[in-house]
Structures are given as C-alpha cells and as structure tokens.
Amino acid sequence: MNTWRSPWRLERGVALWVLLVGLACGPCAAQPDWPNDESQIKAAFLYKFAGYVDWPEGFLGSVETPFTIGVLGADPIADELVQIVQGRKIHSRSIVVSRLKAGDPLEDVAILFVGKGDAARLKPVRGTLQAQPILVVTEEPAGLALGGMINFLLVDRHVRFEVALAPVEKSGLRLSSRLLAVAQRVHAEGR
Structure with a gap:
C-alpha cells in the first residue's frame, strides 16, 4: 500500500x-451575513476601546455613575453594543448605551460613536468636542478629518481602525500604546 x-x-x-x-x-x-458581522465587530471594538483609554481624573464621576457610550445614527451597532455590555463593567462602572440624535447633550458621554452618514454633523461641533474628554469614533472614509479620533476602516473585508493623535491629546485623553500598536494607521498630526 x-x-x-x-x-x-x-x-x-x-x-x-x-x-x-x-x-x-x-x-x-x-x-455569513457580512453587515451583521461588521456591526458585531465594531460594537466589540467600541466596548474594548474603553479599556485602553485614560480619561482625566474626575471626568467619569463617582463609581456609581454609569459609563456611557453614545451612539449617533447607527442602530445596528447600538443593538449589538447593548448585547455585548449587558452585565459587564468598565472601570468598575455599569455601562449604558445611549442612542443619540443630532443636538442631544453629550455631557454624560465618555465614548461617542458616529455612524456612516452622520459624521458630517461633527464638523460644526469639532472644536467643542475636542475640548472635552470624549472619545469620538467614526466609520467614514473622512471620519478623522471631520473630528473623529478613531475611525473604522474595512481592509480586505476586515474591520480595522486608524487613530488621529492630535485631537486625542487636545481632549485630554490618553490612549494605551497597546491600542496604538494594533491600529492600521496612526496619524501623529491633525487630519
């Protein structure tokens, strides 16, 4: 044989x-249903980002204050995020996913995710947002230029992200070097 x-x-x-x-x-x-998988992956990233960001002392409030992730214009991602954060904590705080509309106040938001087609709404409030320690995440090709700090990209059908350091630093946030190491691109200068 x-x-x-x-x-x-x-x-x-x-x-x-x-x-x-x-x-x-x-x-x-x-x-597999690709758009659903994409929403799940982006929601998981949003949850995980919080563990790699340092907010200025006192911004998040007391431990009883929930950690709020605001989602503007991306209901499928908000739906997935609600499932992911259920029963979990970030920085010893319960997590709230807040579905936002344009013009809603952002004072309680630690992470703001702005969905496709809504990133243009960031441009008029970009200066105000960058003066606050709110991590702004987008999913537009020009998301960083519109005021995003982290922007999702699709690279060979895989969800990746890029980071703009200038707005992160202006806002008083600090990103972990471990987060920056896995970014597709890190832009040191403003976009």
Whole structure:
C-alpha cells in the first residue's frame, strides 16, 4: 500500500464532508451575513476601546455613575453594543448605551460613536468636542478629518481602525500604546 495517498484521501474526504454539511445547512450557514458581522465587530471594538483609554481624573464621576457610550445614527451597532455590555463593567462602572440624535447633550458621554452618514454633523461641533474628554469614533472614509479620533476602516473585508493623535491629546485623553500598536494607521498630526 502506498502510504502517501492515505492522508490525501482523508483530507479530501473531510473537505467533501464539510462542503456537504455547509450545503445541507443552507446559504445562511455557508455564507455569513457580512453587515451583521461588521456591526458585531465594531460594537466589540467600541466596548474594548474603553479599556485602553485614560480619561482625566474626575471626568467619569463617582463609581456609581454609569459609563456611557453614545451612539449617533447607527442602530445596528447600538443593538449589538447593548448585547455585548449587558452585565459587564468598565472601570468598575455599569455601562449604558445611549442612542443619540443630532443636538442631544453629550455631557454624560465618555465614548461617542458616529455612524456612516452622520459624521458630517461633527464638523460644526469639532472644536467643542475636542475640548472635552470624549472619545469620538467614526466609520467614514473622512471620519478623522471631520473630528473623529478613531475611525473604522474595512481592509480586505476586515474591520480595522486608524487613530488621529492630535485631537486625542487636545481632549485630554490618553490612549494605551497597546491600542496604538494594533491600529492600521496612526496619524501623529491633525487630519
């Protein structure tokens, strides 16, 4: 018996079995729903970002004050974020996801996520936002130029992010070097 063929036959048999199971389970199992996955990943990033950011002392209030993540114009991401943060804490605080509309006050928000199509609303309030220690995260191609500090990117269908350090520093926030190390791009100068 020729032994080199046995592993090949086993691999081919496993590959065929996986293909048949995928087809039997239908198109939903074989092909994940990309936009839903993208929302889940972005929501997970938003939750994780908080662990790599230092806010100025006193900004977050007492430990009884909830940590608020505001979401403007991105309901699927807000929905996913609500699921992710349920029963969890950030900096020893409970977490609240606040769905915002343009013009809503931001005084209790620690992280502001601005969805696609809404980032242009940041431009008029960019100076005000950068004077406050609020981490602004966007998902627009020009998100950093519009006032975002972290901007989501899609690179080969993978969610990545870029960081603009100038607005982060102006706001009094400090980002961990571990967060910067995994960024797709870090812009030292303002955008």
